[in-house]
Amino acid sequence: MSCCMCEKYHWDPQEVVYEAPEDGKEYCLFHAPAEHKYAAPNSNKMSIDEFNAQVAERIQEIVDLEDENACCNLRGAVFPGELSFSARTVPRIIFDSACFKGKVSFHGVVFQGGMSFEESIFENVVEFRLCGVDGEASFEGSRFAKTTVFAGMTFEKRVSFDDSVFSGNVNFQDIKCTKFLTLVSTIFSGTTQFKDVGLDGGALCISTKFNGPAYFTTREPPHHPIFFSDCVVSPSGVFFENCNPKHYNFVDQLDLSNIHFRNSPWGKKGRIKVYTEDQHDLLQPTRDFYQRMKAKYKAESNENEASKWHIAEKEAQLKLLSRPGESKFLRDTLRLYKWTSGFGENPRRAFWVLVGLLLFPLGLLIGAELWSHFAWWDFDLVKINHMFKNWLKFIPLTQAIPKDEPGISHAFMIAWQLLITLQAALFAFALRNNFRR
Numbered sequence: 001m002s003c004c005m006c007e008k009y010h011w012d013p014q015e016v017v018y019e020a021p022e023d024g025k026e027y028c029l030f031h032a033p034a035e036h037k038y039a040a041p042n043s044n045k046m047s048i049d050e051f052n053a054q055v056a057e058r059i060q061e062i063v064d065l066e067d068e069n070a071c072c073n074l075r076g077a078v079f080p081g082e083l084s085f086s087a088r089t090v091p092r093i094i095f096d097s098a099c100f101k102g103k104v105s106f107h108g109v110v111f112q113g114g115m116s117f118e119e120s121i122f123e124n125v126v127e128f129r130l131c132g133v134d135g136e137a138s139f140e141g142s143r144f145a146k147t148t149v150f151a152g153m154t155f156e157k158r159v160s161f162d163d164s165v166f167s168g169n170v171n172f173q174d175i176k177c178t179k180f181l182t183l184v185s186t187i188f189s190g191t192t193q194f195k196d197v198g199l200d201g202g203a204l205c206i207s208t209k210f211n212g213p214a215y216f217t218t219r220e221p222p223h224h225p226i227f228f229s230d231c232v233v234s235p236s237g238v239f240f241e242n243c244n245p246k247h248y249n250f251v252d253q254l255d256l257s258n259i260h261f262r263n264s265p266w267g268k269k270g271r272i273k274v275y276t277e278d279q280h281d282l283l284q285p286t287r288d289f290y291q292r293m294k295a296k297y298k299a300e301s302n303e304n305e306a307s308k309w310h311i312a313e314k315e316a317q318l319k320l321l322s323r324p325g326e327s328k329f330l331r332d333t334l335r336l337y338k339w340t341s342g343f344g345e346n347p348r349r350a351f352w353v354l355v356g357l358l359l360f361p362l363g364l365l366i367g368a369e370l371w372s373h374f375a376w377w378d379f380d381l382v383k384i385n386h387m388f389k390n391w392l393k394f395i396p397l398t399q400a401i402p403k404d405e406p407g408i409s410h411a412f413m414i415a416w417q418l419l420i421t422l423q424a425a426l427f428a429f430a431l432r433n434n435f436r437r
């Protein structure tokens with residue numbers, strides 16, 4: 001007979017050291033339950049140090065092969081106590097379905113060819129510090145029961161925590177991922193920190209569940225976006241600090257109510273514009289995202305932020321209306337709305353357009369007067385008086401239009417008065433929006 005787990009996890013045959021009385025299943029040293037680690041059948045129990053020495057020996061056997069493609073199989077192993085590796089280079093190691101009873105610590109270890117901890121169970125604190133991983137790193141489906149730290153790590157290939165569950169606090173600090181990081185359906189139950197992370201290849205957060213507060217601060221702008229979609233965020237919130245929206249894709253993240261941006265450079269200079277706005281097929285969802293952000297800030301009575309998102313939303317809408325087949329009338333009206341008042345958010349612009357509308361007829365009258373006399377104006381007070389009287393005919397509320405004014409010019413004056421009234425209303429509206437903050 002041989003160890004039942006060795007067969008299951010494709011190990012080289014190991015000596016059976018323990019037979020479970022309940023079902024008669026046989027186990028080798030590595031796969032035996034934590035409390036049944038025997039060097040040989042019917043011998044004394046091994047200490048944790050003795051067991052770890054056996055693990056180190058197994059790894060060393062692979063190192064000694066000096067084969068780049070060699071891989072150390074530790075699938076399904078049960079580690080009874082604290083396990084610690086430091087400052088050494090190891091080949092690709094597979095810890096899939098392993099169970100770590102004690103603290104796990106890897107410090108300054110170089111994983112050549114990557115590492116795999118799929119479906120592993122970490123029952124205690126986990127610390128990965130200053131390790132370099134040359135190949136893919138996978139923690140898919142793993143369970144982390146206590147505090148987990150990944151600090152100063154360098155991942156050269158994809159890192160995956162898909163379907164993992166972190167029950168304690170998690171601290172990803174100062175890590176660098178050259179390729180992308182995936183957190184698909186990952187569950188974070190405690191406080192999660194992504195502090196100064198360099199996500200050069202971007203990241204995927206799809207259906208990720210944040211049951212505790214989470215904080216993201218990126219070290220440098222990633223070359224690829226960080227994608228958020230259908231994430232579930234508890235009221236304790238997910239906070240993006242000092243993160244530029246240009247590097248995020250939130251168009252599929254419908255619930256934004258507990259997602260907060262702090263000290264964002266977006267919208268400080270110019271207007272807010274996210275990564276997806278320039279992607280033709282994502283323009284509509286981007287506009288919807290802007291609208292959701294506006295609604296979120298309105299609900300929080302943060303009018304200042306709401307105004308910034310309102311402008312972004314209208315700019316995106318203008319782009320949508322500028323596409324072939326869209327209503328030219330709506331597009332031009334929106335353009336006019338932008339030009340005359342900055343979408344109702346720029347009172348200064350609205351004021352100067354109003355002044356322009358008021359002074360334009362006067363300019364025309366002065367021009368006509370100068371043109372009809374072909375000479376410098378002689379400052380005739382009667383003429384000046386007459387001209388101002390004519391000008392007042394274009395200004396609302398002055399009631400300067402005489403009853404006998406010819407029909408066409410009467411209609412033009414009324415139309416101009418209407419225009420000034422409309423612009424005055426826009427100015428008042430923009431001013432109100434400005435003071436409401």
Ligand SMILES: [Zn+2]
Nearest residue numbers: 003006028031
């Ligand atoms: Zn075994």
